[in-house]
Amino acid sequence: MTKKILIIDDEAAIRESLSEILEDEGFIPLTASSGEEGWEMVDRGGVDLILLDIWLGDGMDGLETLVKIKEVSPLPVIMISGHGTIDTAVDATKKGAYDFIEKPLSYDKVILSISNGLRYAKLEQENTLLRQNRKHTPVLTGQSKAIAAIRQQISLVAPTEAWVLILGEHGTGKELVAQAIHRESATASQPMVEVNCAAIPEELIESELFGHEKGSFTGATSSKRGKFDQADDGILFLDEIGDMSLITQAKILRILQEQKFERVGGNKTISVNVRVLAATNKNLEQEIKAGNFRADLYYRLNVVPITLPPLRKRLEDIPLLVESLMKELTRKGLKAKAFSAAALTEMMAHPWPGNVRELRNFIERLIIMCPEEEISAEQIQIFLGPGTTPSVTEPTIPPSSNINGLMLEDYKMAKQLFEQEYLQQKLQENDGNVTRTAEAVGLERSHLHKKLKAMGVI
Structure with missing residues (x-):
C-alpha cells in the first residue's frame, strides 16, 4: 500500500519541492499550510508519516502542533527547521518527534529519515500486535468432518476482503475462527481490533466504537480514537453482535455501509476502510422475527456465514481436544495428567452444553482436584456429577419407546x-x-x- 506523507509547512515553495521529491520516490504527498489544518488532516486519518516545520506562521507553532498530533496519533513525526538548535531538537524529541532535520533540506537525508520513520512505525505496530497476542495462539482442534469443513471455509474466505458472520453456541470457538481468518488474511501484519459488544455498557458503546472528543461527556478528559478508527485498513471483530441495542445497530449499519462516521461530540467526518468479522451465539433470523435485530444489518454482515458445530456434534474430537487443552494448561504451570481410555470414552458420552469452554474448565478442575497421575472413568463420573452424563454402560432408551x-x-x-x-x-x-x-x-x-x-x- 502506497504510503501517504503529510507535509505541514507555511512556505508554499517548501511544500511543492517536498511533494515533488516524495512523488519521485513513490509516496503520496499531502500538504497543509498551518498547524491547525495539519492536525485536522491527521485527526481524520489516512496519514502514515508527517513532515512538520517547527517555525510556522500565525496560529500553532510546530511544537504545539506536534503535541496536538501526539494526543490523537502515534504516527512518526519528522521536525524540519531552518534555525535549529540542540535545545530545540531535544525539546521536540521529548514531545514525541521521531527525527529532526535542518534546512536547506538534503534530498537523501529526507528520504532516509522517512524510510527509517516508516520502518520504525511498522516495527512498533508489530510489537504491539505480538504483545496483544498470546505466545501460543489457540487454534481449532479436531479431525472430524465438521471441523475439516470449517477449516476449508476459512482457507477460502480469509485471503479475500469478504465480511464473515460467525455463528455458533457459547464456547464453540467463534473467536478462534476470527483469529484464523485474520492470520491467513492479507492484513495479518495489522492488529485485529476486537470488540465484545455484550461487555460494553450501552451508554459507552458509541464512544468505544466511534471514539469521542474531549469534553463530549463527563469523564472525557481527552480525545479518543474509536475501534473503527483503530481498525482502518485492517479487520474489526465484532463479537456477540446480537447483543447490541436496536439504536446502536442503526448507527453501526450506517457506518458499515458508508465507511464514514463522526466521533461522539465531534462534527468531523472520518473515513475508514475496515473489513468486518462478526460473531453471535444467537439465531439472528429468529431475533429478526422477534424484533430484536435489524434485518438490513443481518444481510449486510451475512456475506459469508460460517456456522460452528457444538461439541456434542463432534464428540470424536474430544481425545484431541483433551490433549491440546492439557498442553495449554500445563504451559500455565499446572501439572500434566493422563486420561485412561475409559475416561475418554466416558467424556465422549457427555453432551457438553458449554462446549469446548466447559470441557477446558472441566479438565482444569480435574488437574487441580485429582491427586492421581491418571484420570479414571470413575473420577470423570464423580466430577461431572450425578444426572449430568449418561454412563457408557447404562442401557439407552429407544426413541420409539412409548409410555405404554x-x-x-x-x-x-x-x-x-x-x-x-x-x-x-x-x-x-x-x-x-x-x-x-x-x-x-x-x-x-x-x-x-x-x-x-x-x-x-x-
Missing part, C-alpha cells in the same frame, strides 16, 4: 422413559420453545436444555 411400556421391570429405565416422553410432549405443546417449556414445567431453562440435549430430544 409401564410394564418395564427396571424402575430407573421406566422413570427415564416417562421423563423423556413427558418433556418431549411439553416441548411440542410450546412449539419447540425451550424457554416457554421450562416455565410450563417449573424448571430452570439451562437445566431443561441440558436434559433435553442428553436425551437427544433436541
Whole structure:
C-alpha cells in the first residue's frame, strides 16, 4: 500500500519541492499550510508519516502542533527547521518527534529519515500486535468432518476482503475462527481490533466504537480514537453482535455501509476502510422475527456465514481436544495428567452444553482436584456429577419407546422413559420453545436444555 506523507509547512515553495521529491520516490504527498489544518488532516486519518516545520506562521507553532498530533496519533513525526538548535531538537524529541532535520533540506537525508520513520512505525505496530497476542495462539482442534469443513471455509474466505458472520453456541470457538481468518488474511501484519459488544455498557458503546472528543461527556478528559478508527485498513471483530441495542445497530449499519462516521461530540467526518468479522451465539433470523435485530444489518454482515458445530456434534474430537487443552494448561504451570481410555470414552458420552469452554474448565478442575497421575472413568463420573452424563454402560432408551411400556421391570429405565416422553410432549405443546417449556414445567431453562440435549430430544 502506497504510503501517504503529510507535509505541514507555511512556505508554499517548501511544500511543492517536498511533494515533488516524495512523488519521485513513490509516496503520496499531502500538504497543509498551518498547524491547525495539519492536525485536522491527521485527526481524520489516512496519514502514515508527517513532515512538520517547527517555525510556522500565525496560529500553532510546530511544537504545539506536534503535541496536538501526539494526543490523537502515534504516527512518526519528522521536525524540519531552518534555525535549529540542540535545545530545540531535544525539546521536540521529548514531545514525541521521531527525527529532526535542518534546512536547506538534503534530498537523501529526507528520504532516509522517512524510510527509517516508516520502518520504525511498522516495527512498533508489530510489537504491539505480538504483545496483544498470546505466545501460543489457540487454534481449532479436531479431525472430524465438521471441523475439516470449517477449516476449508476459512482457507477460502480469509485471503479475500469478504465480511464473515460467525455463528455458533457459547464456547464453540467463534473467536478462534476470527483469529484464523485474520492470520491467513492479507492484513495479518495489522492488529485485529476486537470488540465484545455484550461487555460494553450501552451508554459507552458509541464512544468505544466511534471514539469521542474531549469534553463530549463527563469523564472525557481527552480525545479518543474509536475501534473503527483503530481498525482502518485492517479487520474489526465484532463479537456477540446480537447483543447490541436496536439504536446502536442503526448507527453501526450506517457506518458499515458508508465507511464514514463522526466521533461522539465531534462534527468531523472520518473515513475508514475496515473489513468486518462478526460473531453471535444467537439465531439472528429468529431475533429478526422477534424484533430484536435489524434485518438490513443481518444481510449486510451475512456475506459469508460460517456456522460452528457444538461439541456434542463432534464428540470424536474430544481425545484431541483433551490433549491440546492439557498442553495449554500445563504451559500455565499446572501439572500434566493422563486420561485412561475409559475416561475418554466416558467424556465422549457427555453432551457438553458449554462446549469446548466447559470441557477446558472441566479438565482444569480435574488437574487441580485429582491427586492421581491418571484420570479414571470413575473420577470423570464423580466430577461431572450425578444426572449430568449418561454412563457408557447404562442401557439407552429407544426413541420409539412409548409410555405404554409401564410394564418395564427396571424402575430407573421406566422413570427415564416417562421423563423423556413427558418433556418431549411439553416441548411440542410450546412449539419447540425451550424457554416457554421450562416455565410450563417449573424448571430452570439451562437445566431443561441440558436434559433435553442428553436425551437427544433436541
